[in-house]
Amino acid sequence: MQMSPSYTAVAARQTLHRPDAPPAPEPARTQKVSWTPGVRGYVQRAFDADSAMIGVDLAEMQQRLKANLIKTEREALALSNAQNAHIANLNASTSYLSSGAKIPERSIKRKNEDLETTDAEEDAITPPWKKHNTNKGSMEDRMTGKSKKQDKKQKKNDAFRANGLGTNAAVLEKRKQRFGYVSPEPSSHPSSRNDSPERTGPLVGTCQIVEKSYFRLTAPPAPDTVRPLPVLEKALNLIRNKWKNEHNYNYVCDQLKSMRQDLTVQHIQNELTVKVYESHARIALEMKDLGEYNQCQTQLRALYKMSIPGRSEEFTAYRILYTVYTCNRTDMNNLLADLTLGDKQKPAVQHALQVRSALASGNYHKFFRLYLDAPFMGAYLLDMVVERERIAAMASICKAYKPDVTLRFIAQELAFFGDVDAPEPDAGLPQCLEFLCQHGGEPFVERKEDGDIRFHTGKAIAVFEGQRAAAFRSVDIKGQI
Amino acid sequence: MEALWDDFATAQNTCNGYLLATTISPEAPATDPARLYNFNRGTNAYSLQTDLRYKLQYNPSLHLEKKEAAAWHEVFTAFYAFTGKLLAAEEAQTASRPREADWSSVYDSWKEVLSAVYRGYSGNVFEAWTIPCLYVVGKYLRIFAIKADEQAAASQRDSGLAFGELQEEDAFGAASKNEKLEDAARQINRIFALCLGDRSPLEDSRKWALYYTANLLFKTYFRLNSIPLSKNILRSLRASASDTPELSAYPRAHQVTFKYYSGVIAFLEEDYASAEELLTFAYESCERRATRNLELVLMYLIPTKMLTAHRLPTRQLLQTSPTLDRLFSPLCTAIKRADLRAFNAALEAGEDEFVKRRIYLTLERGRDILLRNLFRKVFIAGEVEDAKVDGGGVGAVAKRTRIPVREIAAALRMAGATEIDDGEGGVDTDEVECLVANAIYKDSNLQKLTICCEQNHMKGYIARDRGIVVLSKTGAFPGTGV
Structure with a gap:
């Protein structure tokens, strides 16, 4: 008999009995019983003079011993029967596993496992150990919480078997044939499970159409409207290309949302999930759609925490910059508390932290240097801050410099460079002038005879002081468009 | 067991709320250290109801109304179940089998005690002098919740990585590691609402438990890292301030x-x-x-x-x-x-x-003060050289009020300000000016300050064209005596 090593220990117990049971593998045996040395020792000890008990005479002792031995034997027999059945089953299930293991998706595998179990049940004997033959199988069951029911049924079977009604497989087999092969669970159990309307586990989609627009679910989705993993992979590539070529945000956002939904209903959390959320976050950032951006960031944070690989450096940096924008100190504190030493050493995170610290100490000079040097798409986030910080910096400059400064100085300090890629000394001047005029600084601009444009800082304090207070008051926390 | 009922009767007859609270406390008083054990072993599940009835209704030293006796009956029934769980958990703990101590069920059974007490108040059966009982149920609910959560977290760690990952499945559903504590916060909030909504006259009002309960809630929210919820408490306290006793009366x-x-x-x-x-x-x-x-x-x-x-x-x-x-x-x-x-x-x-x-x-932000101190040092160091400028009243020390920006830059470098380097071994004077400007401008983030006497660190201005900082002749550094 071929045994897997994990069962050797149990096999050893089989030597405990080679019983007189009629249908045993060697039916020639009669009443003659060959006891193992252990059992013999036990009996001997019982009759030993040292262990004699007062009030227990020899006859009673014999009787007790007999009863004990018979009981043990029965139990052992039941065990071995169940085991034989189990081994047969094991072969079946391992062959299943080797074919099913190719499918990487946890949920898909889970489904196959279900089908397999019902097959096994039709064979009538499913020992309780079956579930433990692979770690994966048992874990999946734990996950779905489904195996309890089965275990219970199997326990019932075992009890039934151990009851002595059918202490051996052959008798059971006979019974079964008499009743015309009826499974021990006469209920239409397999079908009822498949048709059950309230299946709580993740579903697996069958939809093969790559594009799908978003529709807010109000009921569990039908599998044929949900795209499985390979299709979603195709979809992501398609949408990315479309975004590059067509730049139609409404369409892309809609598509990405439907992909996110498909991933969610199928409980898919892997690198593709991260990619979808990252793509959507980036595109939303580019379009200043902070609502979607925030939804993606929330999910990404959870996904990174599960240590699914992705661009966590980039998105941690974004998160810091976004919190700089919202001015929420509680969030910022929590964020700092969450950063690991490793995070802090990443360049993009360091940049974001420097931005934070520059703004916290009011160092506008440093902030605007960092603004021009933002990695990844940080500039999009900083764009939301920059107007307000320019006003704040103007308030400082107006207070500190007397009697006036050149326009060029202001343009430089506040990072008005015209074209960022090809900085020219005076290219930012018109922009800067426009900014000053927009905020009521026009009366304080003066063109000197030598062509130099100067700004009368001393007189403009009140204007920018007022603007500054207003600029910091109106931070929309939700950032929804 | 008798000591407990003696205390109970004394407390009831003298209206001593704190003494009364000790009778349902999970911590036995020092005078009667085996109280919980005796209470638990003194009766059993079958005779509990009879025993309690005998103690509460037919006790000659007690004169409880029927409704009141029934309410206490419920409380002690729950308390009995609780003592069983607690003693088992404590025993496992002391027998160094901490994993077998089931704090989660201790929490649940204590929650039952809380509910029984709560019903006593919500039905207006318990009088206001008994509110220390509310303190006790709230206080220990929080403690047991923390223990239960810690245990749950520990057992998750023990069960290995694979299982931990499965737990993470719920990262999207925000399943928390503080399940019990969050529940405790909700329960304590119920007590808070119970006290806040009491309409009885102040002498006999549960409002006297308001601040204790609020503090308990703050404590819980801080631990849960959900501090914003505390503001709701403050808001409701403020809203009902008119018919609540002054804080100083507590x-x-x-x-x-x-x-x-x-x-x-x-x-x-x-x-x-x-x-x-x-x-x-x-x-x-x-x-x-x-x-x-x-x-x-x-x-x-x-x-x-x-x-x-x-x-x-x-x-x-x-x-x-x-x-x-x-x-x-x-x-x-x-x-x-x-x-x-x-x-x-x-x-x-x-x-x-x-x-x-x-x-x-x-x-x-201490950095701002530090920079102020640094600029002040530069200012003081320069005062001797320039003594001639001052016309000088008696005792007035002449000060040089014009400080070249490069001197400040040098001081910053000596102090270890690396950020002012321009990357080519020189000094980024614009950045130095920016730091000075910030010192002159009031601390940008202190805008919310209302009582702050001196908002700016330094009085003066930067004359950029001449490369100098001109400081105010009097009180250039407010609040520092210079």
Whole structure:
């Protein structure tokens, strides 16, 4: 008999009995019983003079011993029967596993496992150990919480078997044939499970159409409207290309949302999930759609925490910059508390932290240097801050410099460079002038005879002081468009 | 068992709420250390109802109304079940089998006690003098919840990585590791609402339990890291302020804790003026022997004072507590010496702990004071050279009020300001000017301050074309005597 090593220990117990049971593998045996040395020792000890008990005479002792031995034997027999059945089953299930293991998706595998179990049940004997033959199988069951029911049924079977009604497989087999092969669970159990309307586990989609627009679910989705993993992979590539070529945000956002939904209903959390959320976050950032951006960031944070690989450096940096924008100190504190030493050493995170610290100490000079040097798409986030910080910096400059400064100085300090890629000394001047005029600084601009444009800082304090207070008051926390 | 009922009868007959609360406390009084054990073993599940009826209804030394007796009957029934769970858990703990101690079911059974007590009040059966019972149920609910959560977290760790990953499945559903504590917060909130909504006259009102319960809620919310919820509590207290007794009429313990928490909340909201007021009150009224409480108050009061009054703690004050000394001394020394290098190092060294205590972002602003001190040093160092300029009244020391920007730059470099280097070995004067400008401009983030006497660190202006900083002739550095 071929045994897997994990069962050797149990096999050893089989030597405990080679019983007189009629249908045993060697039916020639009669009443003659060959006891193992252990059992013999036990009996001997019982009759030993040292262990004699007062009030227990020899006859009673014999009787007790007999009863004990018979009981043990029965139990052992039941065990071995169940085991034989189990081994047969094991072969079946391992062959299943080797074919099913190719499918990487946890949920898909889970489904196959279900089908397999019902097959096994039709064979009538499913020992309780079956579930433990692979770690994966048992874990999946734990996950779905489904195996309890089965275990219970199997326990019932075992009890039934151990009851002595059918202490051996052959008798059971006979019974079964008499009743015309009826499974021990006469209920239409397999079908009822498949048709059950309230299946709580993740579903697996069958939809093969790559594009799908978003529709807010109000009921569990039908599998044929949900795209499985390979299709979603195709979809992501398609949408990315479309975004590059067509730049139609409404369409892309809609598509990405439907992909996110498909991933969610199928409980898919892997690198593709991260990619979808990252793509959507980036595109939303580019379009200043902070609502979607925030939804993606929330999910990404959870996904990174599960240590699914992705661009966590980039998105941690974004998160810091976004919190700089919202001015929420509680969030910022929590964020700092969450950063690991490793995070802090990443360049993009360091940049974001420097931005934070520059703004916290009011160092506008440093902030605007960092603004021009933002990695990844940080500039999009900083764009939301920059107007307000320019006003704040103007308030400082107006207070500190007397009697006036050149326009060029202001343009430089506040990072008005015209074209960022090809900085020219005076290219930012018109922009800067426009900014000053927009905020009521026009009366304080003066063109000197030598062509130099100067700004009368001393007189403009009140204007920018007022603007500054207003600029910091109106931070929309939700950032929804 | 008898001692418990004696206490119960005495408490009922003398209206002693605190004594009454000890009869349902999970901690046996020192006089009767085996109380819970005796209570639990003194009866059993079958005779419990009869025993309780005998003790509560037919007890000759008690004169409870029928409804009241029934309510206490429920409480003690739940309490009996609870003692069983607690004793089993404690036994497992002391027998060094902590994993078998089932704190989760201790929590659940204590919650039953809480519910029974709650029903006693919501049905207006229990009188207001018994409110210490509410303190006890609330206080221990929080404690057991923390224990249960810790145990759940530990058993998750033990069961290995694979299982932990499965748990993460719920990361999207925000399944929390503080399940019980969150539940406890909800229960305590129920008690809070129960007290807040009491319409009886003040002499006999549950409103006297308001601040104790509020403090318990603050404590729980802070631990859950959901501080914003505390603001709801403050809001509802404010809304019902007109028909609530003055805070000063409550026991001092309630007052101090309440002021401390509302002070910290104000601190976190950057309302430093209120924070200073509230925390100062807490500090001054706090029991002197409660060193840990004093330390907690100072943890927030010191950074607050640093911002509002530019005041640093004295050495003696810091030495009263090793923790405070360790956390704040390096920073304070650096600020006093205007040593930017040491300041940055101290801030970085303590970052984790500062962040954990939520004072990092505030302490960081100590840099402004440090720079002010540095500029002041430059100013004082220059005063001798320029003595001739001053016409001079009697006793007035002549000061050079025009300081070249390059001198300030040199001072910054000596102090260890690396950020002003322009990357080519020179100095980025624009950045130096920016730092000076910030010192002249009031601290940008102190805008919310209302009581701050001197908002700017330095009086004067930058004359950019001439490359000098012109300081005010009088009081260039407000509040420092220069």
